[in-house]
Amino acid sequence: MVKIDTDKILGKDDMAKAASSGMDFTEKTRSASFLQKDNDVLFSRSLQCGIEIMRIEEALEKKKNMRKYYGKAFKALNKEYPQNTNGGYFIRVKKGHTVELPIQACLFLKKQGFKQKVHNVIIVEAGAKAYIITGCAASRAAEESFHLGISEFYVQKGGYLNFTMIHSWKKDISARPMSIAFVDENASFISNYVCLKPVKEIVMYPTAVLQGEHARASFNSLILSHPKTLQDIGARVIFQKENTQAEIISRAVSLGGKVVARGDLKAVAKNVKAHLECRGLVVSERGAIHAIPELETVFRDVDLSHEAAIGKISKEEIEYLSSRGMTAEEAQSIIIRGFMDVNILALPEALKKEIKELEEKTLKGSF
């Protein structure tokens, strides 16, 4: 396979930006790649059998039997979604295929003031298993730009999808991801979200619908909030069938921005088990965290729980570490790093290590 000459198509500086959202340009650790800059798909290819990856418009044109999925999740929940999208990826993991190396996709903002609106469809067919790492990043030049990402996930019977999204924006970018996942019988959908860089505003409330028995969903997020930032980030799980399970875990650290951490577990079937956990750390006096956990049921036979805790770093902890020779800044930094624990993300070791390294690199010099 020919190596992608990304240097030529993206340039060194932008490549580093894309890499900060998890893009591996060597593709050594990946099974498929997709990269869209503004409206242009720069490359899209699969390195392993069982994976289809292409621009959404191409999929709609070539794959007639896939058309039915486009917009289906939104219609099913009576949700409107913008029609004026341009690009986005179509990823399909075929029935029974296990893809150990992650599939990578990156949506990149380049032009100043550009409004990128994409529509993604991800299908993991019956018994298939895949990891997807998807990054959103912006070039230095992309001032006051905007990203809208519509994503539909279909994890079919017995399938497994582990989806990690890394946002690596900058202080003047606004983003609106809109995601819905439909999870069938015995299937699992895991969503990991990491946002450590500054951003102007992110509003997202992805939903997973567990529509088959023994379906599972898990949403895990690590959020670092910089000054002059609003991150309104949540996750919702709707339990439509019995014996379904879910977990929502978030860690938010405010260095001066505002975080709204939402979570909603809604049981419309019996024998549902789910837990919601939100922890926040307000480091700066100007920072704000608002945790809004919600549990809903019309049945008695459910086990829904939540715990939310918000606080500051205690003086005792800082003094304790200082007495070992750390400056107050070093102590604060190690506590924040510890708090933003990548172990809450449900990831295989290799990917966890990768995300941890990315986190270390991003956090360096962040505070």
Add this chain to the structure above:
Amino acid sequence: MLELKNLFVEVENKPVLKNINLSISSGGIMVLFGPNGSGKSTLIKAVMGFEGYKVTKGEIIVNGKKVNGLSVDERAKLGAGIMFQHPPKVRGVKLAQISEYLCGDNNKIERLAKELSLEEHLERDINSGFSGGEMKRSELFQLALQGADLLLLDEPESGVDIENISIMGAVLNKYLADKRKSALIITHTGYILDYIKAKSGCLLIDGELWCSGKNPKDMFEEIKEEGYEHCRECHGKN
């Protein structure tokens, strides 16, 4: 190593320590006795420079340098090391991380962890779910890795069972055999005296230092038999 000159310390605007004069030379071990509330922990915390322990008069000298006004970490870098009586949990920060920060030598970390039965604790959040004894061992472990010259030990044996006291005592004794190291040790039970070669003790009552320099074992026996009331009487006579 540690010198306190005419030291006065206030906590929440109340005078706690009054005119403390104390000197521990390199290689010296001083045992600090005194009833509850006499100001022993305050003394140690003031030496370390913790917030809320205000020195209103006098000098604290660590390793020949006046540390009044220096931050906690600066004092630690000058060689002071404290064993917390009630160390806080630090969520997300593993004992291994602190160990690596304190000491670049992984072999040393492993060896000492084994000696203090802390191998399994390295990957745990510091002090989280540690028993009383485990906390003390972890504190001693960190101090040894830190290589502190002046150990400030606040009741190192409290909450530790006999078997673990002997483990800690052995580690401590070995550490203090180095003549560059010294220690100020608070003890209520006196158990620790069986393991370390302390030559002098002192008594803190009502924020004042009485009776400095006597043999700590003799002092402890006397306190055990006669109680601190006896000390007050004796002090009154002199």
